[in-house]
Amino acid sequence: MxxxxxxxxxxxxxxxxxxxxxxxxxxxxxxxxxxxxxxxxxxxxxxxxxxxxxxxxxxxxxxxxxxxxxxxxxxxxxxxxxxxxxxxxxxxxxxxxxxxxxxxxxxxxxxxxxxxxxxxxxxxxxxxxxxxxxxxxxxxxxxxxxxxxxxxxxxxxxxxxxxxxxxxxxxxxxxxxSRLPVGIHYFPEDQITDRSERFLAAEVIREKIMRRLGDEIPYQVTVEIEQFRSEGKLLRISGLILVQRTGQKRIIIGNKGEQLKAIGSDARKELEKLFASKIMLNLWVKVKSGWSDDERALKSLGYDD
Ligand SMILES: Nc1nc2c(ncn2[C@@H]2O[C@H](COP(=O)(O)OP(=O)(O)OP(=O)(O)O)[C@@H](O)[C@H]2O)c(=O)[nH]1
Ligand SMILES: [Mg+2]
The missing domain is CATH 3.40.50.300 (P-loop containing nucleotide triphosphate hydrolases)
Structure with missing residues (x-):
């Protein structure tokens, strides 16, 4: 056949x-x-x-x-x-x-x-x-x-x-x-990714940081979701932005907090579309030096094989 x-x-x-x-x-x-x-x-x-x-x-x-x-x-x-x-x-x-x-x-x-x-x-x-x-x-x-x-x-x-x-x-x-082998479906028909909503939210925030900031800082940044909670029609998300040095923290926050506010607003708009919900987004910036070259820190931040 x-x-x-x-x-x-x-x-x-x-x-x-x-x-x-x-x-x-x-x-x-x-x-x-x-x-x-x-x-x-x-x-x-x-x-x-x-x-x-x-x-x-x-x-x-x-x-x-x-x-x-x-x-x-x-x-x-x-x-x-x-x-x-x-x-x-x-x-x-x-x-x-x-x-x-x-x-x-x-x-x-x-x-x-x-x-x-x-x-x-x-x-x-x-x-x-x-x-x-x-x-x-x-x-x-x-x-x-x-x-x-x-x-x-x-x-x-x-x-x-x-x-x-x-x-x-x-x-x-x-x-x-035309090259797909015969086989059973591994995922339900309506599933589009294997990644959690928390992961997707962290990525959207990281994207907005990368898109707004200069060439150096984005590589020093990672984002952790500390809270992701439905409250009626509202989704409450808290994201912690980790950087390597105090100077980087200052740049992300910007003059009178303007930069962080803009990043938050970009991210919130996209998250509202993604999750089809009203979002309350809180962002913090914290210095955690050396995270990108520390195997244990990476693991705890989700960079885990
Ligand atoms: N003009 C044009 N730009 C594109 C096209 N595809 C991607 N880009 C742009 O190329 C840049 C990189 O795109 P990404 O999709 O992030 O590339 P990537 O290969 O996933 O990059 P990494 O995740 O860093 O490995 C973005 O600015 C895109 O908008 C295309 O077909 N035409
Ligand atoms: Mg890519």
């Missing part, structure tokens, strides 16, 4: 794990959100935004795709946090049915090389996604890149897309769906 005939039998379902990997900032999380039609993974202009594996589930007509968004693989291994992030990305390549390797147009770097070496070792098919093509005037300049990469590795498909505009994302999904 062909796979198609198998599908025609009503009880046959398909499912598979699909890892989305690539160096930082190529648009992996933007792509996941686009495919899901909902934002579950934070995105910013800065590299090293995603710090954890984040699962996004899409169930449609008997098929369930379980996408795994990952931190960008990078060379910097100086702090325990960097090592945790690289581990999270590498581990995502284990036991998946398909890999999506995302690159940014023709901007090939040695970190892409690092990713290529890793995906070259996986046994499952790898789809190469060339992202941000909306920024290209002349798409023909991709041809030498495609030719060169194809000589280093045999890709199941090579698909140029724009994750932010949505161009060709339907083609990509069709390519993914």
């Amino acid at each position: 062909t796979d198609k005939q198998k599908d025609d039998q009503a009880e046959v379902t398909r499912s598979g794990y699909v890892a989305i990997v690539g160096r930082p900032n190529v648009g992996k999380s933007t792509l996941l959100n686009r495919i899901l039609g909902q934002k579950i993974s934070i995105t910013t202009r800065k590299p090293q935004t995603t710090r954890h594996q984040i699962i996004g589930v899409k169930t449609e007509q008997g098929s369930q795709v379980i996408y795994v968004d990952t931190p960008g693989l990078h060379r910097d291994r100086k702090e325990a946090l960097n090592r945790y992030m690289n581990r999270a990305a590498s581990n995502a390549l284990r036991d998946v049915d398909l890999v999506i390797f995302v690159i940014d147009r023709t901007a090939w770097t040695d970190e892409d090389e690092l990713v290529l070496a890793k995906v070259n070792q996986v046994r499952c098919p790898v789809i190469l996604v060339i992202n941000k093509v909306d920024k290209l005037k002349d798409k023909d300049i991709l041809l030498p890149v495609i030719k060169n990469l194809s000589s280093h590795m045999s890709f199941a498909e090579i698909i140029p897309v724009s994750a932010s505009k949505g161009d060709n994302v339907d083609l990509l999904e069709a390519a993914i769906n």
Whole structure:
């Protein structure tokens, strides 16, 4: 019996794990959100935004795709946090049915090389996604890149897309769906992620900090949710923003508390949409020096394999 005939039998379902990997900032999380039609993974202009594996589930007509968004693989291994992030990305390549390797147009770097070496070792098919093509005037300049990469590795498909505009994302999904193995669904049809509401809330707050602040500080910040409680129609959330040094605390709070107020207001608006509820958000900033290079501190802050 062909796979198609198998599908025609009503009880046959398909499912598979699909890892989305690539160096930082190529648009992996933007792509996941686009495919899901909902934002579950934070995105910013800065590299090293995603710090954890984040699962996004899409169930449609008997098929369930379980996408795994990952931190960008990078060379910097100086702090325990960097090592945790690289581990999270590498581990995502284990036991998946398909890999999506995302690159940014023709901007090939040695970190892409690092990713290529890793995906070259996986046994499952790898789809190469060339992202941000909306920024290209002349798409023909991709041809030498495609030719060169194809000589280093045999890709199941090579698909140029724009994750932010949505161009060709339907083609990509069709390519993914056509490679899904027959299997049971692991998640209920209406579940979109494996992450808790507290996790999502902390990430939204971190995104607003990264988006508002300069280049240095975001990497020194993590957010812990201290309270997440429903009170009638209101959701009360308290977030603790941890930084490494007093100077950073001062910058996040800003002149007369203006910066923290703006961050809180950005975060509250997005959380109200996300949780479809009125939100009372309280934010505090505290110095906890060295958290990003301290294995125990990282574990207690949720950076736990
Ligand atoms: N023009 C354009 N910009 C894009 C596209 N996809 C993503 N971006 C932008 O690229 C930046 C990085 O996007 P992310 O989705 O955060 O990238 P990432 O690969 O998840 O990054 P890390 O989590 O740091 O590894 C953001 O500013 C996005 O808006 C695209 O198709 N076109
Ligand atoms: Mg990301």
